[in-house]
Amino acid sequence: MVWFILRRCGSAVIVLFVASVLIFLGVRALPGDPAVVMAGEEASPAVVEAIRHEFGLDKPLPAQYVDYVAQTLSGNLGRSTQDQIPVADILAERLPVTLELSALAMLVAIVVGVGSGIVASVRRGKLADYVATGFGLAGLSVPHFWLGLLGILLFAVTLRWLPASGYVPFTEDPGQNLQRMLLPALVLGTGFAAILMRQTRSAMLGALSADYVRTARSKGLAEAKVVGAHALRNSLTTVVTVLGLQLGALISGAVVTEQIFVIPGFGKLTVDAVLTRNYPVIQAVVLVTVIGYVVVNLLVDIAYAYLNPRIRLSGGGHG
Amino acid sequence: MSLLEITDLAVHFDTEDGLVQAVRDISLTLEEGEILALCGESGCGKSVTAMSVPRLLPPGTTKLSGSIRLDGRELTTLPEPELRKVRGKDVSVVFQEPMTSLNPSFTVGYQIAEVLRRHEKLSRRAAMDRAVELLELVGIPAPRRRVKEYPHQLSGGMRQRVMIAIAVACSPRVLIADEPTTALDVTIQAGVLDVFRDLRDRLGTAIILITHDLGVVADIADRAVVMYAGRAVEQAPVAELFARPRHPYTLGLMKALPSAAVNGRLAEIPGMVPSPMSDPDECAFRARCPRAQxxxxxxxxxxxxxxxxxxxxxxHPGEQP
Incomplete structure (x- = not known):
């Protein structure tokens, strides 16, 4: 198991290396000379040359890459071209907001999605199954922005239960924070819950008709144990896989959701940075997203190995 | 009173294509310590008959009528929670597919211990100790190590022995073995049959052995019931059955045994099994029978x-075709 995790960590480092090279080259490939942009249209070639030297832009690309990695590792991600605030500071402020939103949305998705998926599979062909699959299809088809607007209309405007938008940091007022995060988390979690529901349902249907479930029944075990231990345990690999695969959808969903609810998170930062061509921020945003992906996939792989003894015990070989 | 008495059992399945009559008016008895073989070709209703005892057929679509009494206690009308106390304890099952009948996510020790903790109320520790003993009983070498392993680390024959260990853990009165050797190599088959024989001798367990293999029947069973199209067509002590088969279908089965092959070609029974959807008032074997009048x-x-x-x-019974 330890070897397995170390191996996965090794491949994660390789992925990060490749990603950093791509990000580095991607920014260099953009049209325009950053030194000229910084110096201004009217500047003399000597000034441009000085700036180029100051930022190391006259060095060969590999040397520039080494500088870039060294800077990034020491926490220096450059400054925002908009307001000269260090990008690292901006990230430190925005990232926790999105992490909270995503975590809440994922919690909603797991509780609702996995729960209703289990119920639907056990009650296959009955009313509960039709209700769950019906809502699942609806949840899958409805776009975030529409659901978000409807939610604001119903809960904020008509019922006046929840505030329409805005953000209060958790450290300032946890109650207010959760109240304002509830609706965005529900909106963001809905599509996710629908996908999880469908995957859990089909995985559970497969597991429930498996021979080992019949064996469990033949032992005289209670139905709760048959479903909750024997069938669910073998369906969890599917659930975990879907969780990992859907992370991308969660990030893009967060961008839209934060925009609707005016939440100053990572998603909103991304949109604003793209609109203002704030390259240092875009670069950092992409890097953080890649790291997020790699870390989540690493966790998924580890969870996989934990759940599936065939992977866990295959050791160094073909896992 | 016999240990198990099945009277006029009929099992129908409600499918999209209509009502499938899997078992039609079967009556049979099983005595303590007896090994009874249910034989016949695929789809003849032998498995369905046996699985009706612990009611392990798909609920909802299964319609069951008749009576099944274990020690005089009616099982067909027993409520589900009561029946769960019977399953795994008084009546247990060894399934046909050793490769898929064990849960891949749990150690074999856990899966054996589970049934002991359920019925014998053993502690986790005591159940695991007992699981090691059971693995030894069914002839698995190094049981202390094996008990911690997962099904994928075991061969098919060993998995089938684990299944048997689970089935006999609570010393059942009746053990149902559904084609327990079909998926195994011939050399391993004999070992598994020895385990059954040993259990019967040691614990007095009555065994219902479901098989299409007459070689297995001759090897281990005391009595056999031959089924065709959902009905019992012949029933006799095994020695009598092989010496003087009366039903032309039984005779056909025996001729289809590889050892009886003439000129290197297996004898076959011509024709097809009649549809399980209809049940005309005639001999179901008529269309395939050389003696039909x-x-x-x-x-x-x-x-x-x-x-x-x-x-x-x-x-038109008789020993000659």
């Missing part, structure tokens, strides 16, 4: 006594 088409032959303990359902 006009009377076979006008009514169904009843299961009648041919000799002591020997029943057959044929208007």
């Amino acid at each position: 006009d009377d076979c088409a006008t009514s169904r032959p009843p299961l009648v006594r041919q000799a002591a303990g020997h029943l057959a359902a044929c208007f």
Whole structure:
């Protein structure tokens, strides 16, 4: 198991290396000379040359890459071209907001999605199954922005239960924070819950008709144990896989959701940075997203190995 | 009173294509310590008959009528929670597919211990110790190590032994073994049959052995019931059955045994099994039977006594084809 995790960590480092090279080259490939942009249209070639030297832009690309990695590792991600605030500071402020939103949305998705998926599979062909699959299809088809607007209309405007938008940091007022995060988390979690529901349902249907479930029944075990231990345990690999695969959808969903609810998170930062061509921020945003992906996939792989003894015990070989 | 008495059992499945009559009016008894073989070709209803005892057929679509009594206690009307106390304890099952019948996510020790903790209320520790003993009992070497392993680390024969260990953990009165050796190599088959014989001798367990393999029947069973199209067509002590088969279907099965092959070609029974959807009042084997006469088409032959303990359902019984 330890070897397995170390191996996965090794491949994660390789992925990060490749990603950093791509990000580095991607920014260099953009049209325009950053030194000229910084110096201004009217500047003399000597000034441009000085700036180029100051930022190391006259060095060969590999040397520039080494500088870039060294800077990034020491926490220096450059400054925002908009307001000269260090990008690292901006990230430190925005990232926790999105992490909270995503975590809440994922919690909603797991509780609702996995729960209703289990119920639907056990009650296959009955009313509960039709209700769950019906809502699942609806949840899958409805776009975030529409659901978000409807939610604001119903809960904020008509019922006046929840505030329409805005953000209060958790450290300032946890109650207010959760109240304002509830609706965005529900909106963001809905599509996710629908996908999880469908995957859990089909995985559970497969597991429930498996021979080992019949064996469990033949032992005289209670139905709760048959479903909750024997069938669910073998369906969890599917659930975990879907969780990992859907992370991308969660990030893009967060961008839209934060925009609707005016939440100053990572998603909103991304949109604003793209609109203002704030390259240092875009670069950092992409890097953080890649790291997020790699870390989540690493966790998924580890969870996989934990759940599936065939992977866990295959050791160094073909896992 | 016999240990197990099945009377007029009929099992129908409600499918999209209509009502499938899997088992039709089966009556049989099982004595303590007896090994009873249910034989016949695929789809003849032998598995369904046996699985009706612990009611392990798909609920909802299964319609069951007749009576199944274990020690005089009616099982067909027993409520589900009560029946769960019978499953795994009084009646247990060894399934056909050793490769898929164990849960891949749990150690074999856990899966054996589970049934002990459920019925014998053993502690986790005591159940695991007992699991090691059971693995030894069914002939698995190094049981202390094996008990911590997962099914994928074991061979098919070993998995089948684990299944048997689970089934016998609570010393059941009746053990149902559904084609327990079909998926195994011939050399391993003999070992598994020895385990069954040993259990019967040691614990007095009665065994219902479901098989299409007459070689297995001759090897281990005391008595056999031959089924065809959902009905019992012949029933006799094994020695009697092999010495003097009366029903032409039984005779056909015996001729289809590889050892009886003439000129290197297996004898086969011509024709097809009749549809399980309809049940005309005639002998179901009529269309494939070399002895068929006009009377076979006008009514169904009843299961009648041919000799002591020997029943057959044929208007023209005899040992010659």
